Amino acid sequence: MPKQWYQRRVRGHDEEVMGLYGAVAITAELKKRGVRFAFMMDEGCPVLKDGSFPGYSGPVGLIGTAEKGFATLRLKLEHPGGHASAPPRDGGAIVQLSEAIVKLNNNPIPNSFGEGIEVAMFEHAAVKQAWWMRLLSSNLWFFSPLLSTIMSIKDSTRAQISTTMAFTQLSGGVKDNVLPNSASVTVNTRLLPGHTAEDVVEHIQRIVNNPAIEVEVMYANPASSISSTSSDGYNVIHHTIKQIFPHAIVIPGILIGGTDSKWYGELCDDVYRFAPSFLGTDDIKMFHGHDEVITVKNYEQTVNFFYHLLRNLEKSFEVELRDEL
Numbered sequence: 010m011p012k013q014w015y016q017r018r019v020r021g022h023d024e025e026v027m028g029l030y031g032a033v034a035i036t037a038e039l040k041k042r043g044v045r046f047a048f049m050m051d052e053g054c055p056v057l058k059d060g061s062f063p064g065y066s067g068p069v070g071l072i073g074t075a076e077k078g079f080a081t082l083r084l085k086l087e088h089p090g091g092h093a094s095a096p097p098r099d100g101g102a103i104v105q106l107s108e109a110i111v112k113l114n115n116n117p118i119p120n121s122f123g124e125g126i127e128v129a130m131f132e133h134a135a136v137k138q139a140w141w142m143r144l145l146s147s148n149l150w151f152f153s154p155l156l157s158t159i160m161s162i163k164d165s166t167r168a169q170i171s172t173t174m175a176f177t178q179l180s181g182g183v184k185d186n187v188l189p190n191s192a193s194v195t196v197n198t199r200l201l202p203g204h205t206a207e208d209v210v211e212h213i214q215r216i217v218n219n220p221a222i223e224v225e226v227m228y229a230n231p232a233s234s235i236s237s238t239s240s241d242g243y244n245v246i247h248h249t250i251k252q253i254f255p256h257a258i259v260i261p262g263i264l265i266g267g268t269d270s271k272w273y274g275e276l277c278d279d280v281y282r283f284a285p286s287f288l289g290t291d292d293i294k295m296f297h298g299h300d301e302v303i304t305v306k307n308y309e310q311t312v313n314f315f316y317h318l319l320r321n322l323e324k325s326f327e328v329e330l331r332d333e334l
Contacts, residue, residue, distance in 0.1 A: 032269035039276055046277040048242025050318075051270035053282020054262050056254050058289045063159055064142020065134060070250040071262035072243060073282030075126055077172075077199045078232035079267060080206035083225045084109060084213070085193040093186045102192035103181045109217040110176055110194060116216045118209065120171040121201055122157035123149060126263045127170055129238055131156065133260040168265045172204045174213075195227075199265060202232040233271055236279040246281055249318045253285060253310050285314040 054071035062069040086109075088102035099105060128149060135146035145152040160166045167173075175197045182189035198209050206229035213224050237243060238261050247259045264282045274280045287307045295301040303311075 032272040036272045036275055044276060048236075048240060048279040048281060049270060049273045049277050050242070050246060050281045050283060051268045051273070052284045053264045053266075053268060053270075055284055055286040055288040056250070056257055058287060061289050062134065063156075064138035064146070065258065066139075067137075068254055068257040068287070069134070070247075070254055070257040070259040071130075071283070072238075072246055072250075072259065073264035074129075074236040074238060074243070074261040075202050076233040076264045076268060076271060076280075076282055077168075077201060077266075078204075078230050078271075079200060080198045080209060080229035081227045082196040082198060082206070082209065082213070083193055083227055084196060084217075085191060085223045085225065086219075086221055087191050087223075088189070088221075090188045090190040093188055096188065101188045103189065105219065106181075106192045106194060106222065109219060109222055112216050113174060113196075113213060114176070117174065118172045118204075118212050120157055120161060120167070121203075122160060122170045123153040124203070125170070125201060126235060126261055127156075127160070129261045133238070134258060137258045165265075168199065169263050170201075172201045172209065173199045174209070175199075200232045201263075202235055205229075205231065230267075230271060233274060233280065236281060240279045242279050242281060245321050246283055246318070249314060249321050250283070250285070252317050252321075253314045285311045 053073035053076070057069040057071060059068055060066050084106065086102045086106045088105070089097075090101070091097065100108075131146040131149060135143045138146055145156055149156065157170065160170050176194055177197050178195035179193075181192040196213075198206070200206070200209070206226045210224050210226065243261075250257060250259050268282055270280045270282055285307075286303065287310070
């Protein structure tokens with residue numbers, strides 16, 4: 010590679026903890042310098058293994074043209090408590106909060122199929138899908154309810170069309186013979202573009218229907234805007250994926266996780282999220298968990314992807330290389 014490509018590198022050291030001291034500081038500095046980029050690309054959607062996408066038997070390269078936002082909420086219930094030998098009829102704080110959790114789990118936020126990136130995703134995929142699936146993908150105006158049902162079967166695909174809620178932390182009493190004076194649960198929500206933390210709060214209050222339960226938004230970050238699928242940036246990523254994975258179809262998608270790209274969006278019009286990892290739809294369970302692996306072949310493909318991406322950028326854009334960057 011030309012020396013200028015790697016002579017100066019910028020690193021964000023705290024991506025896993027929001028990037029507040031890495032990406033945020035980098036973005037502020039580049040804005041101060043008046044820097045604008047043709048596009049940005051961060052980690053993101055993978056290359057799906059053969060047969061992972063409805064109606065197509067081969068691999069699928071997903072370019073994330075948007076990223077879900079997220080909000081951390083806390084549901085808290087205060088209660089008089091008391092001794093465990095004489096429990097109240099209402100069950101106390103833990104019982105009432107548990108009832109609220111069950112209600113929310115049984116009444117998720119309705120999916121938004123037909124209103125987001127999934128429209129472009131299926132339209133791009135239609136040209137290579139089996140005839141029966143191509144019929145569905147090409148006529149979303151009629152078949153959206155059916156495709157919505159198909160997408161809702163697996164957790165990983167349902168998350169692409171829904172604002173989700175996950176109950177991640179639960180706290181209550183401290184003694185085995187005392188009813189607690191309070192109980193709380195932390196809810197991690199992932200927001201589709203166009204949805205807000207306030208929308209989630211409204212849904213929770215309506216479903217729970219218990220004024221004694223306080224709903225607090227502890228932190229919120231909105232979903233990204235949706236980037237173009239006709240820009241030079243999208244096209245060069247598309248071309249590079251086809252170079253490394255020639256049998257893959259390439260389509261837009263939404264990233265259900267979070268990346269530093271949420272901060273870099275201020276520096277360009279289009280932000281894309283792609284990682285040349287070869288994964289199945291259920292492999293997301295490996296992330297930050299047990300047996301997180303990559304094959305030797307996929308490691309080689311990853312290196313080749315970024316090499317060719319930089320080469321293709323050199324061909325596609327008139328790039329002014331600045332040593333200070």
